[in-house]
Amino acid sequence: MISIIGAGPVGSYLGWLLAKKGREVEIFEQHSEIGVPVQCAGFLTSEIEKLIKADRRWLINRTKAVRVIAPDKSSVKFGKDEIVINRTNFDRFLADKAADAGAQLSMNHRFVGFDGKNIKILDMGTNKKKKIKSEFVIGADGPRSAVAKQAGFYGKRQLLVGMQARVKLECRPDTYEAHLGNCFPCSFAWVIPESESVARIGLISRMSDGNYFKQFLRNRLGTGWKNKVIQYQGGLIPVYRPGIKTQKDNIYLVGDAACQIKNTTAGGIVPGMVAAKSLCDSILHNKNYEREWRTKLKKELWVHYRLRKVLNKFSDKDFNNLVKICGSERVRGVIGRESREFPSKLILKLILNEPKLLGFAKLLFKA
Numbered sequence: 202m203i204s205i206i207g208a209g210p211v212g213s214y215l216g217w218l219l220a221k222k223g224r225e226v227e228i229f230e231q232h233s234e235i236g237v238p239v240q241c242a243g244f245l246t247s248e249i250e251k252l253i254k255a256d257r258r259w260l261i262n263r264t265k266a267v268r269v270i271a272p273d274k275s276s277v278k279f280g281k282d283e284i285v286i287n288r289t290n291f292d293r294f295l296a297d298k299a300a301d302a303g304a305q306l307s308m309n310h311r312f313v314g315f316d317g318k319n320i321k322i323l324d325m326g327t328n329k330k331k332k333i334k335s336e337f338v339i340g341a342d343g344p345r346s347a348v349a350k351q352a353g354f355y356g357k358r359q360l361l362v363g364m365q366a367r368v369k370l371e372c373r374p375d376t377y378e379a380h381l382g383n384c385f386p387c388s389f390a391w392v393i394p395e396s397e398s399v400a401r402i403g404l405i406s407r408m409s410d411g412n413y414f415k416q417f418l419r420n421r422l423g424t425g426w427k428n429k430v431i432q433y434q435g436g437l438i439p440v441y442r443p444g445i446k447t448q449k450d451n452i453y454l455v456g457d458a459a460c461q462i463k464n465t466t467a468g469g470i471v472p473g474m475v476a477a478k479s480l481c482d483s484i485l486h487n488k489n490y491e492r493e494w495r496t497k498l499k500k501e502l503w504v505h506y507r508l509r510k511v512l513n514k515f516s517d518k519d520f521n522n523l524v525k526i527c528g529s530e531r532v533r534g535v536i537g538r539e540s541r542e543f544p545s546k547l548i549l550k551l552i553l554n555e556p557k558l559l560g561f562a563k564l565l566f567k568a
């Protein structure tokens with residue numbers, strides 16, 4: 202039996218892949234409902250469509266362009282096809298796929314620890330603990346992974362906070378906005394259109410920086426901004442750090458539990474699902490999971506990690522310069538064509554097309 206802890210998108214996707222191959226899988230989820238609360242901006246690169254066929258139950262908008270806005274309000278627009286999802290429906294879709302393929306889904310069941318070779322699960326309905334023997338135990342249990350903690354390989358993690366509001370806003374449904382600058386310490390802010398009249402506005406920040414979020418909402422929505430908020434959302438972002446351990450004996454971590462998340466954009470769904478494929482393959486064919494997922498993701502996650510270090514040192518003037526340089530047709534062409542899932546290729550092509558960016562690229566190895 203394979204026990205997966207957590208029915209987020211990564212746990213359910215893995216459960217689906219393994220169950221399809223005839224493996225006995227049980228997924229334990231502590232909540233009574235899949236996909237709530239929403240802790241995600243739901244913005245994905247089109248790479249997701251290489252992992253799963255798009256479905257209108259969860260795909261709610263396709264954007265065609267990204268507008269990057271500098272602190273001096275100058276901006277540059279790139280053509281880019283990306284996807285906005287309804288995150289609750291996305292999680293439910295994947296959980297249904299897993300269940301249809303034969304995985305057992307146990308809701309209201311929380312992993313609480315290990316007891317020798319067994320795992321201990323608390324049935325929150327009856328308040329009784331069960332012991333379950335598993336050939337493989339998989340922690341797909343998110344940023345604060347209890348599996349990693351209880352198995353003693355939680356390691357040092359950097360947890361950032363993502364804050365977001367769904368708001369009433371008249372906007373272009375085909376354009377995603379990314380705002381750069383020191384008003385957004387640690388990262389950037391976004392405006393993601395769900396439709397012509399509803400958007401998701403948010404930013405990534407350190408625990409203590411809540412005021413930047415309010416300021417951004419105020420600036421972007423104008424007077425009466427509080428009345429335009431439909432719902433606040435938020436959650437933790439365990440950004441990738443080199444050296445994070447993801448396997449110990451028959452215990453594996455995947456997705457946010459394994460910090461497989463990009464430092465620059467906080468995108469974790471595509472990398473988590475790519476790692477889930479590697480884990481499925483490793484279990485089925487007795488391969489080394491650490492090696493398998495790192496072969497696919499390590500280089501790109503490392504580039505995102507270094508890029509974030511460089512950007513964290515930028516002044517507003519540096520951001521203004523960067524946006525200016527990116528305004529050239531050559532640069533816009535490259536950014537439009539290359540996916541941010543593969544920043545190493547993107548950066549190489551940018552330098553080849555715009556030598557002025559070489560100075561920025563050199564910082565990657567110095568920061």
Ligand SMILES: Cc1cc2nc3c(=O)[nH]c(=O)nc-3n(C[C@H](O)[C@H](O)[C@H](O)COP(=O)(O)OP(=O)(O)OC[C@H]3O[C@@H](n4cnc5c(N)ncnc54)[C@H](O)[C@@H]3O)c2cc1C
Nearest residue numbers: 207209210211231242243244312343363436456457469470
């Ligand atoms: C504000 C914000 C915006 C984001 N925006 C994006 C975005 O636009 N695009 C993108 O790709 N990523 C985004 N992310 C990141 C993305 O949400 C995560 O990478 C993704 O949810 C990871 O999926 P997962 O299945 O690994 O973990 P999770 O989605 O965290 O799922 C873990 C599951 O495990 C369950 N669980 C936890 N502990 C236990 C336990 N002890 N027992 C049983 N069950 C347990 C939880 O209830 C949960 O259902 C964002 C994150 C935040 C916070």
